[in-house]
Amino acid sequence: MxxxxxxxxxxxxxxxxxxxxxxxxxxxxxxxxxxxxxxxxxxxxxxxxxxxxxxxxxxxxxxxxxxxxxxxxxxxxxxxxxxxxxxxxxxxxxxxxxxxxxxxxxxxxxxxxxxxxxxxxxxxxxxxxxxxxxxxxxxxxxxWWPVVRHAPARARPAGGAPALGDGAGLVVVANTSAGTPGPLEAIGQIVAPVVAPVIGVADEQGDDEAPPAPPSVIHDVLPRAQVIVPEPGVDFVEEVEAALDRPTPEGAPPQAVGVAGGDGSVAALAGLAQRRRVPLMVLPEGTLNHFARDVGIDDTATALAAARDGEAVLVDVGVVDIGSGDDDRAVAFVNTASLGGYPDMVKLRESWEGRWGKWPAAAFALVRVLAEATPLVVELDGKRRTIWLLFVGNGGYEPRGMAPLFRPRLDARKLDVRYLRADVPFSRTRFVISVAAGTLSRSRVYVAHSRTRLTVRVIGRPVGLATDGEVQPDADRFVFRIAPGAIPVYRPRET
Known part of the structure; x- marks a missing residue:
């Protein structure tokens, strides 16, 4: 009253x-x-x-x-x-x-x-x-939730990147394998930024994408660009590589590649661009375009204009060599890779997201994985460790004592290696408490350092690896490294 x-x-x-x-x-x-x-x-x-x-x-x-x-x-x-x-x-x-x-x-x-x-x-x-x-x-x-610097990451200018002009010599793939959000998507997207950092993978996202820019949008700025819209289930990297081997109508070989999609599609084309030594154009058409955001590409028009004018920076590409023996394969990643709980979380999310939407499925999968996870015994550069998960970032992510949220440079030429120890009593509980209290950098369960190369051997059954949110087939040996030679990525000149 x-x-x-x-x-x-x-x-x-x-x-x-x-x-x-x-x-x-x-x-x-x-x-x-x-x-x-x-x-x-x-x-x-x-x-x-x-x-x-x-x-x-x-x-x-x-x-x-x-x-x-x-x-x-x-x-x-x-x-x-x-x-x-x-x-x-x-x-x-x-x-x-x-x-x-x-x-x-x-x-x-x-x-x-x-x-x-x-x-x-x-x-x-x-x-x-x-x-x-x-x-x-x-x-x-x-x-426990730092305010992230949203300016583009720093990188050296890429001298000699071709100005594409009207788009002649550019091959662009528009990945149409888009996901459909569920009814709880909006709620999940509010919850996700809080729960995702608990396992230290805030920057990993899958290729659950919105429909990419149609060819007409690209041709409005670069009318002579070759746009490939792959059929579902077709390896678009092979299509783009085949296009690079064919001369243009003028008789010259194509001189740049582009991709309209999210981080998974970008990583696949970045690996191709690094191998073929050609520049990359990124059109941010995914659900969450972390790589494009770090580069400084806010929208498709910005990327198209930078490619037309030949403005580019040098960006590192991470590579993980998976397997041992004759079945070795190299997988590129532009943001992050991880072993342990996160690949399991991605698998559960993919099986549930058709019913609930991506972010709610991710939140529920996180809870499930944390409750049921078993320690992973590995050798890190020959030293045996028992861990809950391993995070490897392409470049040095910040902040160091919390979940990796952003990176200040795109050409740091180093790997950001972090893992959660499982050989400490009540390690998961101590980790969550440290995150909530903002004292993770002083916690015994959290290890963070930089490497130029990291060899991981799994003791026991093979496990899956997540690269930029895409889960790779199970294996028991992984070698992480930075690919030789940074690639030019088109972005506007800083003013």
């Missing part, structure tokens, strides 16, 4: 409506949905971080702060104000990802807090305490 001395019978109607809308976080859930619908980029990240911070703050305010900090009042209220706390948490967290979004939402948060005072539901001190609590929780999220 509200104190009649504080109730305002003439409170503005808009304040009463705003106050009701903010009950149980409904207002911020709607705002987060709008930001998420705005598409990839800082607005979506602002919505995800904001709703997570608001939810955590609300739980703390109701479960801890109010019971521990009671205010004896005739009307039975306690401080701090949960409305003010959630509002402050959402806006502060959103501003970390997008200052523009944060600034736009400040008046809404101020309005919610002001309404609580004007309508007599809270005092000024209650609102101030709530706002301080919310801002504090939002800032603390950085300890």
């Amino acid at each position: 509200t104190d009649p001395r504080l109730r305002s019978p003439v409170g503005p109607r808009w304040m009463r409506r705003l106050d009701r809308t903010a009950d149980r976080g409904a207002l911020w859930a709607v705002v987060a949905g709008g930001l998420f619908a705005a598409g990839r980029g800082p607005h979506r990240r602002a919505g995800v971080r904001g709703v997570m911070a608001a939810a955590a703050t609300s739980a703390i305010a109701h479960a801890l702060a109010k019971p521990l900090l009671p205010r004896a009042r005739p009307w039975g209220r306690r401080f701090p104000s949960a409305h003010a706390a959630s509002s402050s948490a959402f806006v502060t967290a959103a501003a970390m990802e997008s200052p523009v979004v944060g600034a736009a939402l400040v008046p809404v948060a101020v309005g919610v807090s002001t309404a609580r005072v004007v309508l007599g539901e809270r005092t000024v001190e209650d609102v101030v305490a709530g706002a301080a609590l919310g801002a504090g929780v939002a800032v603390l999220t950085r300890r």
Whole structure:
């Protein structure tokens, strides 16, 4: 019951409506949905971080702060104000990802807090305490979920990359094997950025792609480019390689390759580009285009313009030699590769995503794998280790003491090697606690270092390897390395 001395019978109607809308976080859930619908980029990240911070703050305010900090009042209220706390948490967290979004939402948060005072539901001190609590929780999220630098990774300019002009000499593959999102996809995409780093593979994604740019879009900028749309089940790498062996109508050999797709398709063509010593054009047409994002390609038009003008940088390609004996095969990766729990998670996700959608399936598969995982006994460069999983990144990823989220350089010429020890008591529990507390860099269960080459031999039955989200056939020997000679990848010149 509200104190009649504080109730305002003439409170503005808009304040009463705003106050009701903010009950149980409904207002911020709607705002987060709008930001998420705005598409990839800082607005979506602002919505995800904001709703997570608001939810955590609300739980703390109701479960801890109010019971521990009671205010004896005739009307039975306690401080701090949960409305003010959630509002402050959402806006502060959103501003970390997008200052523009944060600034736009400040008046809404101020309005919610002001309404609580004007309508007599809270005092000024209650609102101030709530706002301080919310801002504090939002800032603390950085300890286990760092704010990622979203600028393109650095790389040396690629002198001599051909300017393709009208597209003559370019062979582009448009991979049409797209996935269809399930009904829970939107919910899963909000949950995924939080649960995926638990196993240290935040940058690994499969080739579950949106339909790629049609040939007409490519031909609008590069009218003479050769566009290959492979049939489902056909090895498009072989098609592109065959096209490279055929001369153009002018009699000259093709001089560049391109791919419209996600990271799995990009990795396959990057390996071909490295072997044939030709530049690569990346059209970001996948669900999550981590490699294109790191290179600095935000959309298809940007990539096409850079290829037309001949602007490119040198990028390393990771290679893993799989197997031993006559069945050796080399698989390229542009982002990451991993052994252990992640390949199992990918297999489960693929079997469930048709029913639930990719991200919910990934979240459920993560829980299943963590609960049922068995340690993996391996030799790392000849030294026996018992591990839960092994992560190998193409380049040095940051931050070092947490999940690998971004890389500052594309031409570092090194492998980022990380693994979770399974020979420490309660290792999985200690790992999760360290992630939540932001102390992973000091944990005994987490090992991170750099290598130029890594040899892994599995003791026991062969296991699967995941490269850029694609699960390779089981094997018991893997040699990770950086391919000799970086490849030119088209991207706009930095200004």
